[in-house]
Every structure is written in structure tokens, then in C-alpha cells.
Amino acid sequence: MVRSTTLPGRLRKALTWVLVGLAAVLVATFAGARLELGHWLAWPGYVWLAVMFYLLIFLVVLEVPRAVAAIFVRRGERAAALEPVPAMVGGPAPSEPAPSAPPMSRRLFLGRATAAVAGAGALGTVGYGMASALGDPVIERVKVALPKLDPRLSGLRFAVVSDIHLGPLTGLGHTERIVRMINGLEADVVAIVGDLVDGSVAQLGALAQPLKNLESRYGAYFVTGNHEYFTAAGPQEWIEELDQLGVRSLRNERVEIRHQGAVLDLAGVNDLNGESSGDGPDFAKALGGRDAGRSTVLLAHQPVQVEEAARHGVDLQLSGHTHGGQIVPFNLVVGLQQPVVSGLATVDGVQVYVTRGAGFWGPPVRVGAPPEITMLELGT
Structure with a gap:
């Protein structure tokens, strides 16, 4: 250059x-x-x-x-260089032209x-x-059929969002827009699947305030992503902050979603990055002892966690982390690390939906992977 x-x-x-x-x-x-x-x-x-x-x-x-x-x-x-120069024979020498700029090579x-x-x-x-990155997220509408789902739970809707990445390049409007779009979906459950923040509560607490306005029939739930463990204080301060905002963190635990007389198990596990601090995923704690006849939806930040989810009989896992690659051709690199880059797939008999995320990390750029909020509907 x-x-x-x-x-x-x-x-x-x-x-x-x-x-x-x-x-x-x-x-x-x-x-x-x-x-x-x-x-x-x-x-x-x-x-x-x-x-x-x-x-x-x-x-x-x-x-x-x-x-x-x-x-x-x-x-x-x-x-x-090999072209011969013609010789002058007799006569006066021609006058030399005025000097000019040399031609571009x-x-x-x-x-x-x-x-x-x-x-x-x-x-x-x-x-x-x-x-693309700074504009409105795309609303992806997805229907997922779960073979053993109680028919009364058919039509239960999840608003799934991940990788919001509140940080130095996002303002209050970023959170307000995401909340407004989620509320417009009129979902039964809101699932925030990790990587909400890139900083401390002291830095970014004001940017998270619009989350208190999230609307859903059965509540909003959150699981940690790898970025929650990058802050000096760890994820605990954000878990407490989210609790004040009405968003419940699922810390290797599950809750019952009761809908039209039927029950769905909604579980959440911590991110893999928590293992180094003794705060990693515990699938046995989150999924053990439940009624095997019920369908189970698991919130887990990284798609690769589906390998363990399969051993615990999970029906559907909701994940983020990949950003869909964020900028082409990184989608090819992400596929070497994670079993699913974006969208719906089946891994080890478990259906996995991976959202591209509503924010960005690093450069405020998305090429080939627009930001996303997902309206996911369960069916039989």
C-alpha cells in the first residue's frame, strides 16, 4: 500500500x-x-x-x-530495452524539447x-x-419440533438474544432498541444467552438499565458467557445487578415453566470459562433428578456444550457465542471450534439453535452475519 x-x-x-x-x-x-x-x-x-x-x-x-x-x-x-535507437545522419541536430515530468512506470x-x-x-x-452492526437486528422466526413435547406446550415462544456486548462502542440506545424489539415479539420467555457485557457494573451499569423494561409472560432469564468472566470482579456483580433489573440468572439450575396446565423444564449452565475460577458448568446439578418425561430446554452460551447436554437428555439447547462469524471469512474459522456456527442443527441427537447475537465484539462491523434477535416457537 x-x-x-x-x-x-x-x-x-x-x-x-x-x-x-x-x-x-x-x-x-x-x-x-x-x-x-x-x-x-x-x-x-x-x-x-x-x-x-x-x-x-x-x-x-x-x-x-x-x-x-x-x-x-x-x-x-x-x-x-532491446529496441534500437535510430542514428542521426548529416544535417543539423534538432532542437531538444523542453524537459517534462518523467512518465509513470x-x-x-x-x-x-x-x-x-x-x-x-x-x-x-x-x-x-x-x-449492519450498528443497525436494527434481524428478527429470525424459527419453529422447533420437539418429539416428546406435551401438546399443551405447543406454541410456547422464546425471545432469544445473545452477545449484546455492552461496552465502549455501544450506547444506551443499543440496549433500548434491543429491549423494544424483544417486547414487540410478545414472547412467553426471554432468554439472554451470555456475553451481555464487556466491562464492570461501575462502567456499564447505566447501559443495562433498559433491561428492567423487558416484557414476557414467564420472565427473563440469563446465563453467563465467557466475557462475563473477563472483568476484574467476575460475573457475580452482574448477576446481582441483573437481579435488581428483574432478570433471573440460571446458575447451574433449572426452573419450571408452567403453560396451559403443562410443565417445561428450563435449565441454565455457566460458561466454560468459569472453570478456572471454580464457577464452571455443572450439568448434573442443573439437570439431575428431573422428570424424564418432560421436555427440557437448556441455556448454554457455547454451542460446544451440547456434547455434555446430550448425555443428560436435553431436548433443545439455545446458544450464542459465535456471532455467526461476525465478519466473513471468520465463519469458517469458528466452525473449526464450535459444532454449529449459526442457525438450527442437530448434534448428538440434541437440537441446537445458535443465534448470531445482537451486538458485536471488537470492530463495530458485521459482514455476512447481521445481528439477530430470535423468536423461537416450540411445537410437536
Whole structure:
């Protein structure tokens, strides 16, 4: 982007230092986020991270046509070097033309053309991704048939949301919009499947306040995600805060949802990241001793937790964590770690629905994975 597009001189040096400065901003952004400092650096740092990522993608893709074009450029240069210069025979020497700027070399033209295409592609992609990430989540309507579901529970509706990621790049409007959209679904149960926050209650408590306005027939429930364990105080302060807001945390436990004279077991387990602090998932505690004839819906942040859920006879698991990949082609990488990237699938005999999440982590960009709130309806 610099060496191939400029000649030696001040411009090349200036652009090089610009890139060095942007790299420093990126490092400061990550360091500030870990120390809960420097949030004012988040916007330029994370946006540059997204631009840099897509510049890399476009430049790698453009290496093929660039290499082919370079072959023709080298051939043209060799042909020009071998072309004979006509000799002057007799007569006065013609007057020399006035000096002019040297023509742009073929190599310089090729470098600038490649950089222009990559730059336009990266900026366009990131711009589109920001509009998607910062816009309204998509409402995904999904029907899930559970073979042993009591017919009286047919039609029970869950509003599923995950990965809201309240943090330095989200404002109060982000939470208010999500609450407004969930309330518009008139769900029976609201399930918040982890990664609600990226900071402490002291920092982000005001952003969570709209959650007290969540509306549903049988209540709102929450399970921890991996990001709840990244704060210095751990998840406990947020569990207490959510309790004050009317959102119940399911900490390796279950509740009964009574609907039209029938009962559904709704269970929740802690995230895997809690294991290092003795606060990990306990499936036996959450699911042991229940009536095996009832259908069970499990809230578990990471889709990979379905492997243990299958051993405990869960009928349906609701998860998040993946963001659907958030930015293409990361969806391909996520698939190497998790059994489901997004949507409904069956793993080890258990149906799993993975929501793409309503927020974003890091860059405020979503490409190929728009934010989502899910209206999930149970049936037989």
C-alpha cells in the first residue's frame, strides 16, 4: 500500500509513519480495553483493525491478477530495452524539447491500481459492515419440533438474544432498541444467552438499565458467557445487578415453566470459562433428578456444550457465542471450534439453535452475519 505506490521521498516516509501510528493506536486500544482505560481510542482502533483485515484479504486475492500483470510488465520493459535507437545522419541536430515530468512506470501504475482496488474494496466492505452492526437486528422466526413435547406446550415462544456486548462502542440506545424489539415479539420467555457485557457494573451499569423494561409472560432469564468472566470482579456483580433489573440468572439450575396446565423444564449452565475460577458448568446439578418425561430446554452460551447436554437428555439447547462469524471469512474459522456456527442443527441427537447475537465484539462491523434477535416457537 506504500512502497509499491510511491517513489522514494517525503510522501513514502509520511505514509509509512501514518501506518506506524495506526498500529500504535491499535495496540493502545487493546491495552486500554484490558485495563478498562482509554475507551476513547476504541473507535479509531477497532475500525482500523477491520480496515486492515479487509485490506489484507483484498491484497491476497489481488495477488493473482497482479502477478499475471507483472509478467506482461516485465516483458514490455525487456522489449523496450532491446529496441534500437535510430542514428542521426548529416544535417543539423534538432532542437531538444523542453524537459517534462518523467512518465509513470508500468510497475508504479500496477502498484497504484492494486492499492486503489484493495482500498476501495476494504473501505466499502467495512462501511457496509458498520451499517449492519450498528443497525436494527434481524428478527429470525424459527419453529422447533420437539418429539416428546406435551401438546399443551405447543406454541410456547422464546425471545432469544445473545452477545449484546455492552461496552465502549455501544450506547444506551443499543440496549433500548434491543429491549423494544424483544417486547414487540410478545414472547412467553426471554432468554439472554451470555456475553451481555464487556466491562464492570461501575462502567456499564447505566447501559443495562433498559433491561428492567423487558416484557414476557414467564420472565427473563440469563446465563453467563465467557466475557462475563473477563472483568476484574467476575460475573457475580452482574448477576446481582441483573437481579435488581428483574432478570433471573440460571446458575447451574433449572426452573419450571408452567403453560396451559403443562410443565417445561428450563435449565441454565455457566460458561466454560468459569472453570478456572471454580464457577464452571455443572450439568448434573442443573439437570439431575428431573422428570424424564418432560421436555427440557437448556441455556448454554457455547454451542460446544451440547456434547455434555446430550448425555443428560436435553431436548433443545439455545446458544450464542459465535456471532455467526461476525465478519466473513471468520465463519469458517469458528466452525473449526464450535459444532454449529449459526442457525438450527442437530448434534448428538440434541437440537441446537445458535443465534448470531445482537451486538458485536471488537470492530463495530458485521459482514455476512447481521445481528439477530430470535423468536423461537416450540411445537410437536
